[in-house]
Amino acid sequence: MDALVNKRIKQVLKGDKDAFAEIVDLYQSKLFQVCYRMLGNRHEAEDIAQEAFVRAYINIHTFDQKRKFSTWLYRIATNLCIDRIRKKKPDYHLDAEVAGTEGLNMYSQIAASEELPEEELMKLELQDRIQYEISRLPDKYRSAIVLKYMEELSLQEISEILELPLGTVKTRIHRGREALRKQLSKQPNF
Amino acid sequence: MNACPERIVHFMHEYLDGEISREHELELKSHLQSCVDCQAHMHELSDVVAFVKGAARVEAPTNFTNAVMAKLPKEKSHAGVSRWLRQHPILTAAALFCLFMSSALFTNFNEEQQFSFTKQENVVVEGETIVIPKGQVVKGDLVVKNGDVQIDGELDGNLTIINGSKYMASTANITGKTEEINEVFDWLWFHIKDAGKQVVSFFEKEETK
Numbered sequence: 001m002d003a004l005v006n007k008r009i010k011q012v013l014k015g016d017k018d019a020f021a022e023i024v025d026l027y028q029s030k031l032f033q034v035c036y037r038m039l040g041n042r043h044e045a046e047d048i049a050q051e052a053f054v055r056a057y058i059n060i061h062t063f064d065q066k067r068k069f070s071t072w073l074y075r076i077a078t079n080l081c082i083d084r085i086r087k088k089k090p091d092y093h094l095d096a097e098v099a100g101t102e103g104l105n106m107y108s109q110i111a112a113s114e115e116l117p118e119e120e121l122m123k124l125e126l127q128d129r130i131q132y133e134i135s136r137l138p139d140k141y142r143s144a145i146v147l148k149y150m151e152e153l154s155l156q157e158i159s160e161i162l163e164l165p166l167g168t169v170k171t172r173i174h175r176g177r178e179a180l181r182k183q184l185s186k187q188p189n190f
Numbered sequence: 191m192n193a194c195p196e197r198i199v200h201f202m203h204e205y206l207d208g209e210i211s212r213e214h215e216l217e218l219k220s221h222l223q224s225c226v227d228c229q230a231h232m233h234e235l236s237d238v239v240a241f242v243k244g245a246a247r248v249e250a251p252t253n254f255t256n257a258v259m260a261k262l263p264k265e266k267s268h269a270g271v272s273r274w275l276r277q278h279p280i281l282t283a284a285a286l287f288c289l290f291m292s293s294a295l296f297t298n299f300n301e302e303q304q305f306s307f308t309k310q311e312n313v314v315v316e317g318e319t320i321v322i323p324k325g326q327v328v329k330g331d332l333v334v335k336n337g338d339v340q341i342d343g344e345l346d347g348n349l350t351i352i353n354g355s356k357y358m359a360s361t362a363n364i365t366g367k368t369e370e371i372n373e374v375f376d377w378l379w380f381h382i383k384d385a386g387k388q389v390v391s392f393f394e395k396e397e398t399k
Contacts, residue, residue: 020259020262021255021258021259024254024255024258024259028250028254029248029250031250032250032254033248033250036248042251046250046251046254049250049254050254050257050258050261053258054258054263057262057263126244127245127246130241130242130244131245133241149242149243149245150245155207170203170207173207174200174203177203177206177235177238178235180241181231181234181235181238184237184238185234
């Protein structure tokens with residue numbers, strides 16, 4: 001697959017725009033899924049995933065063909081998603097730099113204002129419930145958890161996508177799991 | 191649970207990452223057998239993983255590729271131009287130079303409305319008229335801008351008059367060329383020739399080096 005992708009990239013670099021369509025076909029589900037899980041909204045996810053492909057096209061000459069194309073694409077998409085999430089809530093930077101569980105407490109206090117009452121939660125379909133819990137995670141942990149469990153990527157790949165040291169990625173996944181555990185333990189049935 | 195060593199929770203995560211060492215795993219297992227709280231913690235974490243992994247795959251909307259292709263920038267020619275500019279820096283510099291030169295010339299033409307001339311000995315200034323008195327010889331070129339020239343004596347060199355006219359007495363004698371420039375295009379042409387001469391002389395100097 002990588003050989004095919006690199007061939008198409010070379011064609012795009014030579015000015016063959018149509019070769020890019022095949023690249024979009026190959027990766028559209030992956031990118032759309034990441035964006036959807038990060039943003040929790042199909043419409044926005046479509047918007048950002050499209051934007052990610054447009055950026056990839058414009059900057060394709062900066063892609064190093066010795067590396068994995070999907071990693072590069074995921075990086076563009078996750079960065080766009082995180083930008084979008086931050087623009088949506090410009091007032092608080094609670095998930096900025098808080099150590100350990102302290103960060104979780106602060107976040108969950110804020111999240112409490114958006115929290116659905118229990119009877120509403122019970123009505124949610126499982127899939128909506130998953131998306132709801134994911135969307136309550138601070139974006140730092142959300143990106144790591146989404147890439148790990150929904151895209152099923154290796155820790156090494158996640159570290160390359162997020163441009164973070166491996167240790168930081170592990171910490172974020174650990175904290176993400178702990179955060180989810182607290183979210184779910186408040187609600188029975190899960 | 192507070193009594194439990196913190197590393198136990200850390201081992202749980204190592205276990206979930208599939209990166210636990212043999213010793214850590216043994217320690218975790220023996221601890222879990224004796225500690226109900228940690229057992230519950232481990233269960234909850236496993237449930238979290240199962241819960242998140244239960245997310246269904248989401249497919250991209252139909253027509254996604256077409257939508258992306260429609261959004262791609264169309265100005266290929268624009269990209270081509272900038273690439274060309276990047277690849278030919280000398281030509282780009284030359285083009286920029288010409289652009290600035292020409293604009294400078296036009297503004298100069300309008301701005302330089304005041305009377306000026308080349309300083310030469312033996313020249314007399316009367317109002318906005320340069321006079322070379324009778325019997326006097328001026329050696330060198332003379333350029334007069336926005337003024338007239340009256341020549342009664344001799345000029346041993348070229349005469350250039352910009353926006354002005356010349357009056358010559360019968361005794362007058364000019365050894366060089368005479369040029370009168372009154373129009374914008376003449377003015378431009380004069381500058382181009384001048385620049386051309388300078389470039390040629392520059393290259394000639396280079397060659398002689």
